[in-house]
Amino acid sequence: MKKELTEEYVMHVAHLGRLKLTDEEIKKYKYQLNQILDEINKINDLDITSKDIMITPTINNNMFSTKELNTTDSKDILSNTPKTNGNYIEVRWLKND
Amino acid sequence: MSNLIPTIGIEVHAELKTKEKIFSNSLNTYGEVANTKINEIDLGYPGVLPTLNKDVIDLAIKAALALNCKLNKVMHFDRKNYFYPDLPKGFQITQSRTPIGTHGYVEIEVDGAKKRIGIEDIHIEEDTCKSIHEKEVTLLDFNRAGIPLIEIVTKPVIANEKEAVLYLEKLREILLYAGISDVKIEEGSMRCDANISLKESDSDILGTKVEIKNIGSISNVASSIAYEIKRQKEVINKGKKIIAETRKFDEKNSSTVLMRVKETGNDYRYFPEPDIPYVILDEEWIDKIKKEMPVLPDKLRESYKRFGINDIAINALIQNQELNKFMNKLIELGVNPIISSNIITGDVLGYLNKHNISIEDTKLTVDKIKQLVNKLENNEISSRICKEILSDMFDTDNSVNQIIENKGLKQINDTEELKKIIVKVIKDNQDAITDYKNGLDRSVKFLMGQIMKLTKGQANPKLANELLIKELSEI
Structure with a gap:
């Protein structure tokens, strides 16, 4: 079932990724994303009713972690952060949380 | 004109009591210095891979069994994509397609009648980091990132705030009792969201739902639901439409305020998490957990009732696990349950509460209480003497007979x-x-x-x- 991606949809997806796009970019991505979707739509031509979904190529199930503790020094973590505030990582104010 | 009937569903996030986090080997803690119990996986560094903590699955199986759910024996995880600083890797690992438990229920008693609150599903997921909103900046503490959670979602079957409170209290009791979670709302190890909509009484179609996020106490759940029902009725009665949105409870004004218009399920672009292989639950694993399950509060209540123990004593026993264990041992030894429960939830509990200690901190033993109860039952001592003997039993090793001897409480049998x-x-x-x-x-x-x-x-x-x-x- 082919469904064309509209400009509104491109803008919506951009919003979810908190991206600001120009009108030109919206047009460009609408074209490119539709091309990608056309490719993906080919899957719809296949009969997959008898197939299970595959979530991973590995054949191992029930793989669990070992119990060795692993904590990274917070100094290393904080030194990798653009802005810190005491031991906290500081980001711009997020309203409506 | 038909009436407007509220329909309420509740989502509870409960942190699981594991030692380590769900996908990394840093510690699951509360109240530590910010960003000290973390590693690269919790921070979503590029190239890191999650590995699953088996204890999380054990506790989640326990929760699913305790809430009467059907277990999903072939499970995988899914990625829920969204863009927010509390989740640096851009997605939360959760379960969407194969939640560990479905079709469960919690039984509550509303005005003497039993009602089952249906559980839609229980799924396992990772917690996000804690955001603290200061005046102009937001501070992030990743100690919470990656703590295992179960989310318990009810069907929209809760009729009012009273049922909501009864459900939450029951759920809390079960999760605490089975050792699944601390369920401390004030510390965030249990968090509640309520979905509320109104429908016409003569229609089967549910109204547009509004979600109230992160309600900080069970009593606030009641206030926010009551307020939201009133608000929605007013909107509808003015001929306006309810908008699907997320609101939060404003404790100061006992009202709800708008947070954001909701992103819908599609916006999260769920897809299977390829980095974690399938988890297959076999009978052996499930049986092992079943054997570890304690008798749950409802069953305990029933059996205590059969022994003729009164409701006040039963509730006191259920709220105090050590006393409850003590009582069970007495019952196993065939000691009179009514007399024992009266002593334990009366004078003993009074003493423990007064000194703020646990029964294990005293010198009371099951054997000594057995001697005392037997003497009372056989009329060898009066209840007054019993109290006097008991007051000496908390902090001495003496046997009941020795105490009687020492205090000159010997019975007159002449x-x-x-x-x-x-x-x-x-x-x-x-x-x-x-x-x-x-x-x-x-x-x-x-x-x-x-x-x-x-x-x-x-x-x-x-x-x-x-x-x-x-x-x-x-x-």
């Missing part, structure tokens, strides 16, 4: 001695004797009371009673 006392009591209480002659049964009880008073509770009650009746019949 028939002649008792007779003398009874004759004196009869002589001093001629009014009661007249009552007795007029057929008033309670006068015997009164006279027994006088005998006990005179002997400071040391008369053998059974023997004294027999002798009294004999004396009275000879008058």
